Amino acid sequence: MDRLTSMGVFVRAAELGSFAAVSEALGMSPQMVAKHVVFLEDRLGSALIHRTTRRQSLTDVGRAFYDRCKLILADAEAAETLAQEMQSQPRGCLKVNAPMTFGAFRLAPFITRYLARHPEVQIDLTLNDRFVDPLEDGFDLLIRIGAVSEAGLVAHPLAPYRLIACASPDYLARRGTPQTPKDLERHDCLAYAYWSPSIPCQWTFSRAERTETVKAAGRIRSNDWKALLHAALEGYGVTLGPESVMTAEIAAGRLVHVLPDYEGPVRPMHVLYPATRRPTAKVRSFVEALRAEFPAV
Template identity: 70%
Template structure:
């Protein structure tokens, strides 16, 4: 017999005062109630109940055993309630990874709003631009810019990561407005520094189906685009950055779009999580919220 089931039936019999009442409550026969109690008594080597034809009462051992079983069953019910609760609403710590610039300017404000909606959630957000293996590093959800071909990952497409070029009005008044991508070679471009200085920064622009590529060079490089944005706003050159971040600066007059007749670089973006198992409610909730916020229009 299953010990846990026998404990449950024993506690019910003690609570209700008879095998017959316990049998009715559990939907089994009185003889089956008796078998479960005898199973426990045989296992423990002592009587748990004094039984007569008219009444039953707990022995001293039975009273102590009843108290512990009662406590154990309450703990099991509480554990199941927690598990059920976590299946129906997001709860717990969620480890998320995202690219540095997107994470800083777009994802971080979204995360704070998400936490405001779900008081039982915690987000552990890591930002970097290196390739991350979610299985090895324990990330449950990732935002990835670029194509996703790994079959061990479930990928949901988001709106493309669209880039545009901008500079301050002061810089353009001093150096002039470039009319074509080729003219960027005569300008100070605020280039994003990759992990290796030997990797050149190349900007691609498209117009009428034709793509032109130019190597971005200038007096300043950085692996932090926020630094490049600050430099651009202070008139030190032309920066290439995400359109959704730069548009408010353009509208405020702090920056001017460069090469507005050209489409800047665009890369696919996805929210991903490991395949192979059903995602938890917290993962499902966060992924759906990301899709609603950053999905295709």
């Protein structure tokens, strides 16, 4: 038998004074009421209720057990209420994993606005570009750039991650402006290098259904694009970075869009969570807000 159910039956029996009254109140037979009480007595090794043909009363153990049962049942009900509220109102800690550049430049400002609207939510944000498993690493949500191939994840598409090439006006005045992707091989390219330095970095551009891939090499290589952006602003080469970040630098005149007639790499981006977990209100609200902020189309 379920112990909490038996405790509930026992509490009603103590309060109503007879198994018949409990039977009527709970819609179960008097025999089933008695089985629940006997189950507890057998488990405890002590009588809880003195029963006669005319009346029943609690034993000393029964009175003490009754007081504790009421507290336990109240706590259980409070726990269920809290769980139900968390399914309807965003609250609690949300663990999010995201790529470094997108997370630092675009996701962080979004998160502060989200938290302003949901004061009972806390966010634990981890930024890295390595592959993570949400179940093993304990994340509620992942934001991933690139194709999603794993089974067991619910994936919602976000706006594609577009990359464009840029350099500072000073650099272009000194070295000239590339006219084709092939020209980049004669320039200092600020290459993103998350993997081994021995693996060459390649940039891909397309125009009129024709794709060109060039080797990007230069004096500076980093696994953190913020460092490459700083180097580009200082005039040390051409960088390939997210269009959403570059736009502000271009508008301010600090960078110039190189090869504007070519489309740089475009990668799909998704927000994901484990299919085995029923999404809580905090997960649902965060995903909905993300999709509104970064619409797929």
